[in-house]
Amino acid sequence: MFSHTDIYDQLERNGQIFFALLHDADPALYTWRPDPVKWSLLEILSHLVDEEKEDFRLRIQHIFSAPETAFPSIDPEGWVKSRQYSSNVYEDKLMELVNERKVSIKYLKNLGDVDWSLGYDHPHFGRMNADMLLSNWLAHDYLHIRQITRYHFEFLKANSAVKLDYAGRW
Numbered sequence: 453m454f455s456h457t458d459i460y461d462q463l464e465r466n467g468q469i470f471f472a473l474l475h476d477a478d479p480a481l482y483t484w485r486p487d488p489v490k491w492s493l494l495e496i497l498s499h500l501v502d503e504e505k506e507d508f509r510l511r512i513q514h515i516f517s518a519p520e521t522a523f524p525s526i527d528p529e530g531w532v533k534s535r536q537y538s539s540n541v542y543e544d545k546l547m548e549l550v551n552e553r554k555v556s557i558k559y560l561k562n563l564g565d566v567d568w569s570l571g572y573d574h575p576h577f578g579r580m581n582a583d584m585l586l587s588n589w590l591a592h593d594y595l596h597i598r599q600i601t602r603y604h605f606e607f608l609k610a611n612s613a614v615k616l617d618y619a620g621r622w
Contacts (some may be wrong), residue, residue: 456568456583459590460560466593467553470500473600474546482542486606491532493603497545498537499528500596504552508589509559515582516563519570523580560586 454462474482474497482493491499511523531537571581602622609616 459586462590464557469597471550481607484607494542495532495537498540501545501549502531504556508585509556512582512585515570516566520572
């Protein structure tokens, strides 16, 4: 069982993992799409920044300040176009993610003794308490770490003149 401190620590480590996976990327890599309907790495990075600021941290803050009230609305899928993610500056977004994760970790570590069972009955997702959001924040990280790693593999595969079977099956 993960304690809240364990999750804080892993979120902090994941911030370093995101940086390691994403820094010094060539524009050919971060603008490439494995499929026309898939997001580019720049769009994934922009999504991570907005989720950091406007989803997990903000919603946990909202629960502790106004439990039982509706969350501010978000539109992660729609933001890709409405916020023009593809026109963002990649390195600026990466540094924003690094900085926002630091803000998040500081916030979490300074929470003190709070009631993690406080929450809101969401019309689509059901009961969403602070504990559930914290665990899902970590799960969201893992999903995107997997996605970014697969993205790197697919880019290598698409741009390699040799078969990559020897490395193992993806």
